[in-house]
Amino acid sequence: MLIVPENLIAELVTPEMALTAVEAVFAAMARGEARNFPVVREALGHEDALYGFKGGFDRSGAHLGLKAGGFWPHNLERRGLINHQSTVFLFDPDTGTPTAMVGGNLLTALRTAAASSVSIKYLARPDARVLGMVGAGHQATFQLRAALQQRRFEKVIGWNYHPEMLPNIAKVAEEAGVPFEAVPLEGMRVADVIITITSAFAPSLMADHVGPGTHLACMGTDTVGKQEVEAELVAGATVFTDEVAQSVSIGEAQHAVSAGLLSAAGITPIGAVINGAHPGRTREDEITVFDGTGVGLQDLAVAAAIVDLAVARGIAIKVDF
Template identity: 70%
Template sequence: MIIVPEREIAGLITPEAAFDAVENVFGAMARGEALNFPVIREAIGHADALYGFKSGFDRAGLVMGLKSGGYWPGNADKGLTNHQSTVILFDPDTGRATALVGGNLLTALRTAAAAAVSIRHLARPDAKVLGMIGAGHQSTFQMRAALAQRRFERVIGWNLHPERLSRLQEVAQEHDLPFEAVDLPQMREADVIITITSSFDPILMSDHVADGTHIASMGTDTKGKQELEPALVARARRFTDEVAQSVSIGECQHAVAAGLIGADDIAEIGAVINGTYPGREGAREVTLFDGTGVGLQDLAVAAAAVRLAGEKGVAIEVDF
């Protein structure tokens, strides 16, 4: 078995590599060549943590495995990231465990890559203003990946605790872009909005979003979580990584429960990537990507990490 420790991931997987891996696996899912298995994710009744498993099998890439982990909200006080995870890969021909890969940075990179994929394929080409809602650990990864997709000229941001927006301001400064902390109604100035929070109540309302905006909703990955008003979800053309997750644990769960939309009203982003389903159809159309986070994303970037670790001589081999 090969072990790729968490400390090695930053030197192996670039945002560009994560983007390519996620885009490819979304395409494979839409072609029926990759199967994502149902998510197990529960509150464990300890440390306010959410814990679970995501798994799948990519027949095209011959990658099979699972990610185990979750969200521990008290970790920041311990000097740890709130999201903790580990990826295990298996040989699809024999079922033997082949690799153990640190999953914390990979999770941030693949989540940001998914939003970036949606921006590349769904946002208006002339998008100039990026709106960020949420300033937690993953927000800077999201922002950097998004800035690579369009020629943004300005960034605006909102967070429940405004003092934490300084980390987004620093990223904007890295890219020589002005940054402004705003109230939620001012999100109407944004052409692209990324929501990356752990909220269980709607934050972004339909009145906060102008026509022509692309929204990447990346925080809702558990039953009950919610970032968007259901009326906003119903107003938009909806795309997702996997429809089954979107209606059960993703942002669309609430609009479905309210009877505003059904599963048939949501398209796979992979079909847009493959050219078998239309993406944005007009400059005034609001598009929404419901990024629920599929296990296949984690497996794709973990497999890339294992390959690169072997090439660079940083993989640890153990008998198992």
Template identity: 70%
Template structure:
């Protein structure tokens, strides 16, 4: 069995490789070559933590396994990342555990890669302004991945706690882009692409804020009750997701479907666009929305890729098991 510790991930996995792995697994899901197992996610009644499992099997890549982990809100005070996770990979032929991989950075990279895939396939080619809603730990990964997909000239940002916007400003400066703090109304009016990455229980971005032609990536809603955007936006947009079953139950579409604004059949797989079986965006005026719920197959894809790189670099730790 191989071990790739969290400390080794940063030197092994890049944003481009994460993009490639996630794009491929979305395509495999839409072809029926890969599928996710039901998600388990529970409050454990200790440390205010949420803990769960995401798992699946990709027959095309022979990736079988699970990600175990969750959210511990008190970790930041301890100098730790609030999100903690580990990926376990199993041999698809024998069922033996073949690798244990640190999942914290990989989770950030695969989440950012998912929104980047949606931008690559759904945003207008001439998109120039990137809007960021949320300034938490994940936001900088989102921004760095997004700017690789379009020739953005400016970043505008909003956060519930404005004092945290310096994180976005610093990241934009690192990328050579001007940054502007904006109200949600201003952000919606200016942005060609909007990434929302919050853990909100109530919508921030409203239907009236969104201009025609915008692409929106909702990346924070992964649990029942969470909501980042007004449900009416989904009724006006063409909606895409990583997995339809998750989108309508724990993702952003849960609210629009629950209110009868859209049907399950109105939610499309992003993999169908990648495979060419769905046209994706069909006009410059169309609003497109990607509901990134986060699927276990994403974790398995990036973890498998990092194991290959770790073996090639001679940094994977082999243990008898």
């Protein structure tokens, strides 16, 4: 079995690699060649932590495995560790034998950013110039870096529940040579693309905060009860997702569905757009939503690419398991 520890991930994976892997997975899912297994996600009753498993099998990529991990909200303040902790395990789909264990913390951040980046690539207007960020935590910096590669954005605007965190994303924008401005939520109406990346359980972004033709990448809701966006806003948009089953159960769409404003049949897998089976955006004034719930196949695809590169560079650790 091969091990690629967390401290090697940064030198192996790039946003471009993550985007390529995630895009291929979404396409395979839409073709029926890859499927995710049901998510297990539970509150531990210890350290206020959430812990779970995401897994799946991609026949086209020969990826089988799972990611184990979750969210420990006190890590940063108490231990100097990031709050999200995870590890990816890969198995040989022909034999079931374990093949690799890969550090999953940076991997998760990059694959999550890659998912929203894929949605911007296929659904945002080509002339999008203003990027809005709702959220300014650790993951928001990865989201912003990836998004800035997809359009010629001329300005980044941001809002956060805790305004003192906005310098996190302001620094990323400025490093990319793009001006940043903090705005109230009403100021998001000028954005052509909005990424929501918070851990909220109540909506902050409302329908009157969003202008015509905007693309929304809703990336923070991945658990029952979480919500970043008003249900009416989701229901009034053209909705795409990584996986419909997760979208209606643990994603942003769960609230519109439970209110009877949207059905599973009204949600399109983003892979259908990648494959050309769905046109994606059809009007300039159309509001599109990508409900990024986070699927295990994303983790497996990026982990497999990391392992291949680690082997090629001779830095993968081999153990007799």
